Amino acid sequence: MTHVLLPAGLVLRRADTAEVIGTALAAKARGDGHRTIAARLDRPVSTVRRWLRRARGAHADWLREQGVQHAYRSDPDILNHDLSWPTPLGDALNLLAGAALICQQRWDSRLPVWTLIGMFTRGRLLPPPLRI
Template sequence: MNRRYLPRRARCGECGTTHILLPAVSAARRADHAEVIADAVELSAVEGLGFRKIAVKLDRPESTVRGWLRDFRTNAPAIAAAFAARVHRATAESLGFWPAPAITEKTNAWAMLMAHAQVLSHQYRWVAQPVVTVPWQYAALFAHGPWFFSRAGWPEQVQHQPALPRQGYTGEGGVHVSFPHSSGGTVPYFPHRKELFR
């Protein structure tokens, strides 16, 4: 899509702020249409092309394409997890749509997006017969919103560390970490001995 599009603006009646109105198939804060960004992601994830070759093929600046691919690669684990949950919840026959594991995270994420689009096509086949095809980028935008292709649209990685720092000290016997005990006191833990002392 090499045609120009000028989005409309509207003023909010409550706060008086001007907002840009994007069609549902557009990506927020991106100058290019979602189809162009999706083509770049596919060329990278499926065909393994680098950003320079993709930029030439799509007639876009290298820095722009590099940014798209970097954002998708950064968001790939969150994308795969979110859309795996959607595929799993969507239908009892979800195993039939489940993709095979891939080598890279970005390819896994792209495959899960394709599975999500196939599930949607399968679910709505009775409404619009005989065949319904949902492009993966539209399925992703409708499911996640206009921030799908943006780094800001995905939360930070899941925190696997304790929420609060553990209290303790480093001494001769190793790291002393205190755990609450039912007696009201604490139980020290010495990792190098792999045992608890009361």
């Protein structure tokens, strides 16, 4: 088995960056459909639809848990604010973004928010593709 270290801005086993995939997930959390998101990002509709399906259910819950953990480590007070969105995915992304913004300020970091979120999720913004 070969192990490869990926930059934090990449997502495991995906051709797109955390920023592109994260932007698609955030748009879905706001209520946009997969066709609209695909057109905006200039990606195939089938690819975006697959991303959005992979980020539902248990994985959205896992993302939220990562958001809670990193928000708590960054600034426990952030969990006292009403940051919840109407969907589990939106709630997770909001917590992850809040933690990333706090880390940017604390570390005086120029790393992009999506790169920090990629670090927080260990490259697993989406779960690995299903093996067929």
